[in-house]
Amino acid sequence: MGLSAKDALHLKEALQVAVVKCSERCLYQSAKWAAELLNALPDIAPGELDRTTSAAGSQLHPVFSPNDDPLEAALEAKELNKYLLAKTFFDCKEFDRCAAVFLPESLLSGLLSAKPSDVASPRGKGKASAALPSEQTLPTISQKSLFLALYAKIISGEKRKDEDSEMIMGPQDLGSVVNKQLLIVSRFLERWFAERKAEDSELAPSQGFLEYLYGMVLVKEKNDTVALDYLMQSIHLYPWNWGCWLEITNLIARVEQLSTVAPHLPQNIMSFIFHANTSVNLYQQGPDLAAAINDLLNIFPTSSFLLTCKALLNYHSKDLMAAEENFSSLLALHPHRLDSLDHYSNILYVLNMRPKLAFLAHLCTSIDKFRPESCVVIGNYYSLLSLHEKAVQYFRRALTLDRSCLSAWTLMGHEYVELKNTHAAIESYRRAVDVNRRDYRAWYGLGQTYEVLEMHAYALWYYKKAAGLRPWDGKMWQAVGSCLQKMGRDRDGIKALKRALLADSYYDSTASSFGSTGTIDRMAQMDPEVLLQIAIMYDRLDEEEEAKAYMELCVAQEDGGQDGADGGALSESVAIHRDSPGGVASDELADGRPEKGSGHEGTGVTVATSKARMWLAKQAMRAEDYPTANRLAMELCQDGVEVEEAKALIREARSRMELANMMDR
Incomplete structure (x- = not known):
């Protein structure tokens, strides 16, 4: 996948404009992402550049060109002084002052006092809108200024929400504090969009950023269906706002949902990047996804974002050594970048690479010790040293800095399990699931904790959630099978453990592709513990021949052979795998531990x-x-x-x- 010089130039200009537009609206993370992608584009050869730009050499660069809409351009020119004042207030973190420049409290308070039916009625249609008091008329300001003011209002509410919240895991930390500014912003935008949808409206069409803002508000209000509609409208109007794509990613919980959304996306490179990133977030693997990421890396060879996606793909595929090498290369290429280093520390922890984890913790501290990622890395280091109280302290510090830090909630749950504090562990895992329902580690952790408490019905429910998220992870199915075994449901337990064998064979087989449903590789290494459990359950069911076959297969794992195994017993597991999970809830499991040996050396x-x-x-x-x-x-x-x-x-x-x-x- 390559680009011509002309296409590369257009892509470069689009990303430059995206950096400016997002920065003007104080969407700094989206601006940073676009700027990093822009600088990952290779320079165009001088000869190619001359031919491409010869016809447009005297034109103004798109970054400096005025707004395409003449009405919006006139409004932006008129309110330039106020806009510059508001933006400086935002940059200085004076969010209420920023919002008040264009939307004073006297104007916003009128919206809250209006009836919802009046707010939703478009201006100029029907008696309801004609009867609205004049003081409730929306101000005539540019969309850029309106976005900045309403965005500042939301950030102000989030800041106050954090200030009013109890200390992390404190006695009153119920997670029930809400952003009180969402209602007024929602009412305002509902009215603003209603006016533009009126048949006789002569107002300027939306440019996409306010749809993104309204979608964000609806997500926080748990109105996901309507939020997805507005976010989709936003990316069609302006596809270069990466923050909007991330919001859509967070709303997609299943691969099937991604397949439903994909045909309705704009056909451009942003859609391609979104699909690859969302697939990685949904724990997908396989050569097609790896090829898609490599195609993107051919266009953006040094992109830290795409290199991170590649490393996470290896991580989710349980190829931890390749993931570690990719993260190490990424760190050498971008030594001051802290994004996603919490994932790197997880990999180093699992691989027990203590010196590298110590170096990473020291590096993060020297760059910014008050970033959530830095605190998670340090917490993982203390956990590796078995200093679990210190680890909890740093995970709590990460959550104080950012309550939506998923890694910190999940890892703090692991530490509380080590400290035998099951109540705190359950609460940590629950909060992790609230942040991201796709976090299989949190679901698995809940299952483990309830299993320790011998509440097997609860544990089974959470294990099934985890297995639904990671259907090709044998560890998940082994947990389901073991739980069913303890509950006396041997027949169901056997089915789950056979799924575990199939899942492990998927990772062990280098020839298999994602989604294949071939038989178990007869020469692949299998987990003796799983085989023993299957045999014991067959024995309890008085099926001695089946039990004997799996006992022989278990013994054969010592030297890597499988002589004496009953092929008929194993072939049934393929049919099981091809069925839908059935009783297994598949809405939404364990931290990536290294897979068992895939060679033929045996377990001993x-x-x-x-x-x-x-x-x-x-x-x-x-x-x-x-x-x-x-x-x-x-x-x-x-x-x-x-x-x-x-x-x-x-x-x-x-x-x-x-x-x-x-x-x-």
Whole structure:
């Protein structure tokens, strides 16, 4: 995927305009994202640049050109002094003063006193709108100034909301404090859009930013369906506002929903970037997504955002070493960038790379110790040192800086589990889910915590939520199966654990593509613990042949082979996988731990394989296969597991064999 010199120039100009327009409206994160993408574009060759710009050499650069709409351009020129004053107030974090420049409190208070039906009625239509008091007429100001004033009002409300909130995880921290400015902003924008939808309206058409603002307000009011409509309108009117795309990403909870939204998106490079980013956020994997990100990196080779997407794709695919290498390269390329370093610290924690995590914590502290990402990195470092109280302290500090910091809520829940404070752990995980219902780690953590409390029905519900989010993660299905086993639902537990085997085989198979439903790779390494659990449940169901097949398969994992396994028992799991989860709730699980070895070296002797060998020895005794029982018991003595019981089996098997020999004579 490449761009011609002309297309590259147009893309560069569009991103330059986006940086200016977003900065003018104080959308600094969107402006930063566009500026980083702009500087990741390779320079156009001088010869190509001359041919491309020869016809337009004397024209004004689009960044400096006035508003395309003459009415808006006139209003912006008229109120330039006020706009500059309001923007300086915003930059100095005087948000109420900024809003009051264009929207004084006397004007806004009239909207709250008006009836909702009056507010929603378009001006000039019907008696209701004609009867509105004159003081409620919306002011005639440019859309840029109006956006700045209303945005400042929302930020002021968020600031006051944080100030009124109780300390993190304090006795009164119920998460019930609301932004009191949302109602007035919502009423104002509802009225503003109603006026433009009137058939006889002569007002200037919207430019897209106010739709984005209204969508943001509706999201905070939990009106997701209408919010998505307005956000979609916004990206069609102005597609270069990355903040709007992120809001849409946050509203998409399922892959099916992404497929529904995709055909209605504008067809441009922003839509392509959005689709790749949202797929990564939905934990999708596979060669198609990797190819899409690589195509984008061909256009923006040094883009920190796209390099982060690539690293997260490896992280979600459980290729932790590749993810670590990508993050390390990204850090070398952008050494002062703190965005997403909390994910990097998670990877270093799982890989137990203590020196690198210590270096990362020191680096973050030297750059900005009061960024939420820095606090999360330091918290992970203390957690690796088993200093769980200190880790909690830094995760709480991250949440004090930003209550929507997802990593901090989830990781603080993990720390409270280590500290045996189950109540605080549950509350932390619940708050993480409130921030992002797609966080499988929080759902899994809730399941683990309730399982510790022996509340298996609750644990099963949360495990199923997690498995719905990560259907190809064997760890999730293993948790579901183990929980069902403890509840005595052996048949359902067997199905869940077979899904776990299939999920692990997906990651182990380098040839399989995302979404394939092939059979289990007969030579792939499988988890002996899962195989043992399946066998035990078959044994409880009095299906001895099935139990024996899985016990033999469990023992075979010691050397990486699978001889003696019953292929029919495994083939059933493929059919299970191809069905929909059925009883498994799939709305929405564990932190990325390294996958088990995918080679054929075997696991060696484990507790699970020794238990399976013991079961097989006793079964051989029951079947009067004394030579096999003797051989298995001798192997147990060599393993050093259950030695006394194994010796007793050897004595009994040999005596039975001697007795049989005597009778044959």
